[in-house]
Amino acid sequence: MTEKVRVRIAPSPSGNLHIGTARTALFNYLFAKKMNGEYVLRIEDTDLDRSSEDFKQNIFDSLHALGLDWDEGPDVGGPYGPYKQSERFDIYPKFAQMLIDKGYAYECFCSNEDLDKEHEIAKEKKIPYKYSRKCLNLTPEERAELKAKGIKPSIRFKVDYKELVFNDLVKGELKFDTSLIGDFAIMKSNGTPTYNFAVVIDDMLMKISHVIRGEDHISNTPKQILIYEALDAQVPKFGHLGMILAPDRSKLSKRHGATAVSDFIKQGYLTEALLNFVALLGWAPSDGVEIKNVNEIAADFRIGEISSSNSIFEYEKLNWMNGQYIKKMDISRLTDLALPFLNMYDTSKFSRSQLERIIEVTREPITVLTDLVHDTQYFFEKPVYDEVKELLEGEIAKNVLPYFKNEVENYDFNNEQEIHDKLADLRTYFKEQFGYKPKETMWAIRAALTGRTRGADMLAIIVLLGKDEVLKRLSNFM
Numbered sequence: 320m321t322e323k324v325r326v327r328i329a330p331s332p333s334g335n336l337h338i339g340t341a342r343t344a345l346f347n348y349l350f351a352k353k354m355n356g357e358y359v360l361r362i363e364d365t366d367l368d369r370s371s372e373d374f375k376q377n378i379f380d381s382l383h384a385l386g387l388d389w390d391e392g393p394d395v396g397g398p399y400g401p402y403k404q405s406e407r408f409d410i411y412p413k414f415a416q417m418l419i420d421k422g423y424a425y426e427c428f429c430s431n432e433d434l435d436k437e438h439e440i441a442k443e444k445k446i447p448y449k450y451s452r453k454c455l456n457l458t459p460e461e462r463a464e465l466k467a468k469g470i471k472p473s474i475r476f477k478v479d480y481k482e483l484v485f486n487d488l489v490k491g492e493l494k495f496d497t498s499l500i501g502d503f504a505i506m507k508s509n510g511t512p513t514y515n516f517a518v519v520i521d522d523m524l525m526k527i528s529h530v531i532r533g534e535d536h537i538s539n540t541p542k543q544i545l546i547y548e549a550l551d552a553q554v555p556k557f558g559h560l561g562m563i564l565a566p567d568r569s570k571l572s573k574r575h576g577a578t579a580v581s582d583f584i585k586q587g588y589l590t591e592a593l594l595n596f597v598a599l600l601g602w603a604p605s606d607g608v609e610i611k612n613v614n615e616i617a618a619d620f621r622i623g624e625i626s627s628s629n630s631i632f633e634y635e636k637l638n639w640m641n642g643q644y645i646k647k648m649d650i651s652r653l654t655d656l657a658l659p660f661l662n663m664y665d666t667s668k669f670s671r672s673q674l675e676r677i678i679e680v681t682r683e684p685i686t687v688l689t690d691l692v693h694d695t696q697y698f699f700e701k702p703v704y705d706e707v708k709e710l711l712e713g714e715i716a717k718n719v720l721p722y723f724k725n726e727v728e729n730y731d732f733n734n735e736q737e738i739h740d741k742l743a744d745l746r747t748y749f750k751e752q753f754g755y756k757p758k759e760t761m762w763a764i765r766a767a768l769t770g771r772t773r774g775a776d777m778l779a780i781i782v783l784l785g786k787d788e789v790l791k792r793l794s795n796f797m
């Protein structure tokens with residue numbers, strides 16, 4: 320029987336959920352889905368100074384918003400909890416002691432100053448830093464003496480020379496010369512574990528079969544494998560994803576645009592589009608069709624086909640993709656998502672079905688939901704006429720608007736088809752009598768009712784504004 324696939328994401332709550340972590344989460348989620356496995360969320364908050372509840376909540380909320388719900392985690396529990404490292408502090412010392420007993424680790428009493436000096440010397444000699452092993456061969460008496468002085472030791476893993484080879488699921492065979500690593504700390508002198516140690520103990524106890532994460536962790540992997548081997552534990556399979564770079568090929572950062580999932584959402588990106596977009600950072604659909612929902616992606620996803628190179632985060636492409644999702648989204652859901660962005664307007668004068676129609680007729684050209692603030696303004700407030708002043712003072716408007724106002728007085732607003740036909744007649748009339756092009760006639764009407772020369776379907780605007788409002792707006796131009 321093959322072993323059950325269990326994957327995890329292990330974000331540190333020292334910032335809001337980064338879009339790169341969302342991609343890591345998605346690839347883990349997809350792999351678990353594909354392999355009928357389990358997907359675990361573990362919060363790595365051993366660095367208590369940098370971790371916060373707000374960031375943790377942001378991580379939960381952002382992952383939920385993306386639909387990347389976990390099978391086990393701090394909030395939902397599971398058989399291998401707790402899933403928050405700060406609640407697991409009593410677990411790590413036992414394993415550190417086990418490594419000491421087996422001769423794989425030792426106590427180190429060096430102070431920060433001692434270590435700084437070692438770093439400086441290495442720097443002067445222009446050689447890569449490695450711990451001097453000053454504390455490796457302390458006698459039990461010497462250790463007892465130091466402890467009696469109140470010095471609390473850290474614990475270091477003893478790295479012996481070995482050529483370490485592993486087969487990365489994404490990058491293929493990787494080789495490391497462990498002599499370059501140096502004896503690294505697994506427990507800090509304050510009794511808390513280092514990242515490399517906690518992650519191994521947790522992955523081991525949580526029976527994680529595959530570790531899929533960003534390649535910024537690749538230099539940690541040999542250290543982690545050494546710990547697994549020393550503990551006689553099964554080493555999980557590793558897969559390291561290429562980095563996500565900004566269009567200028569530097570590290571993606573806030574100066575390029577949003578980087579936190581919650582900021583993208585605030586800017587009016589749809590979670591479906593974000594998820595689809597990040598899936599394409601390293602993965603390509605076999606049929607070349609890029610717009611795919613998460614189930615379609617899962618069906619087509621093969622971990623071995625993930626690109627091993629870095630991906631460029633093209634904001635332009637995300638905008639395009641978001642626009643595609645906005646165009647196709649179920650109108651009721653889109654309206655639910657859009658309304659919070661329109662909270663500066665009094666939307667209460669419209670019924671729900673009218674609001675849905677407003678969104679329906681304005682969604683076509685927009686790329687993010689925040690675009691709706693501008694594009695729906697004239698439905699909720701008096702139009703701003705700055706852009707169309709000239710047009711409204713021109714001859715066409717002077718002829719068309721009074722005539723149109725007269726017509727509207729007699730429109731039956733319950734009969735949309737009739738309004739449609741009457742508008743057509745009006746265009747024909749002005750073409751035949753005045754030689755105005757149909758669009759020139761409509762521009763005048765649009766300018767008077769919306770303050771714009773472009774926008775939603777005119778018939779919809781007239782019907783949605785209603786007779787009183789249309790007449791009121793036209794009366795300004797008589």
Ligand code: GLU
Nearest residue numbers: 329330331363518532536
């Ligand atoms: N806490 C680590 C991070 O936030 C997780 C690394 C890992 O997946 O092993 O990057």
